[in-house]
Amino acid sequence: MPKIAAGLLVSALSFALMPAARADGVAFWGYWQAKGDKWAFATTGPAQARPKDGAVEGWRFAKSSGNTGTPPRDKPDFAAICGPGSAPAGKKRVAVVVDFGEPADAPKDQHPQATTRTCATVADNATGTDVLATAGLLTQADKSGLICAINAFGPCGRAESVTLHATASPAAGKKDKGGSGAPVGLYVGVGLVVIVAAGGGIVALRRSRR
Incomplete structure (x- = not known):
């Protein structure tokens, strides 16, 4: 099997096996996308997703x-x-909601921040990763590349070890830090592995920037 195809299959397999590793009761950051007026769990990682103008992206711990x-x-x-x-021409606006969750779900000695709501103005071809960065949020990834902390909140949250740091400019839009609170999510299943392998795409909860 060619090396590239083998790598894609390994990535997809590890991706599909994650639900088994995330037993109920384990808190994590999940990635969501709006479908009408409801949230749908994202079926690709943020580095592969390319939200359209007018989309709403969501994260929750x-x-x-x-x-x-x-x-x-x-x-x-x-x-x-x-x-x-x-x-503006060549740009798109994407809304981002980051919900830091309930105090009961917070890692030991950490406290949820207020939910942030940001309107990010990004390039037409920007990914979910780019949108999150433009929203002015710091993210950290674990060894497997999964987002495990946002703004140092999460199981790997360490203020001194940030893998992605991009500050939103005034052009990025409005940020509202009030209101209630708010994960990289789990993506389903073995069936998805088959689709990925056949289509030659990459489906993974991996960060493209580290």
């Missing part, structure tokens, strides 16, 4: 519920976060 985690408590509402207007 919470204990798992089955194979999909727990969605942000805010409803995905692009208009409420980004308001009227449109993106």
Whole structure:
């Protein structure tokens, strides 16, 4: 088997096996995307996802519920976060909700921050990773490349070890830090492995920037 194809299959297999490793009751950061007025668990990692103009991306730290985690408590509402207007030529506007979750789910000696709601203005081809960075959030990844902390909150949260640091400029839009709170999520299954292997794509909860 060619090395590239083998690498894709290994990545997809590790991706599909993650639900077994995330037993119920284990809190983690999950990645969500708006489908109408509801949240849907993302089926690709943020480095592969390319949200469209007007999309809403969500992150939540919470204990798992089955194979999909727990969605942000805010409803995905692009208009409420980004308001009227449109993106400049060659750009898109994407709303981002980051819900740090319940105190009961927080790692030891950590406390959830208030939910952040940001309207990020990014390039047309920007990924979910780019959107999160433009929202001005710091992320940390574990050894497997999964996001395990945002703004130093999470099981690997360490202020001195940040793998991604991008500060939102005024053009990135509005940030609202009020309100209720709020994971890289688990992505399903062996069936997805077959789709990935056949299509030659990469499906993984991996960060492209480290």
